[in-house]
Amino acid sequence: MSFIDDDRPQKKTAHEVGADLSMLSVDELKARVELLKAEIARLEAEAARKASGRQAAESFFRT
Known part of the structure; x- marks a missing residue:
């Protein structure tokens, strides 16, 4: 088992807005x-899912 890589700082894969x-390289x-x-x-898929659920609820309670 090698411990050489354990001392290296881990690259941050997430992006922080305004960072x-x-x-950073082009890649x-x-x-x-x-x-x-x-x-x-x-995010767009979740917003669409919630919007369709809301529309279904509104049409159910209108009747």
């Missing part, structure tokens, strides 16, 4: 863009 981007920036696109898609 300094000057020290790291692209990875963050993809991460954020996936998160936007997840």
Whole structure:
């Protein structure tokens, strides 16, 4: 078992809004863009799911 990698700092994979981007490589920036696109898609899907549930409830109680 090797302990060499245990001392290395772990790269942060999440993106923090407003974080300094000057020290990131092009590949790291692209990875963050993809991460954020996936998160936007997840948020939009959840918003759509909740909106359809609300519409169903409103139409049920109108009748």
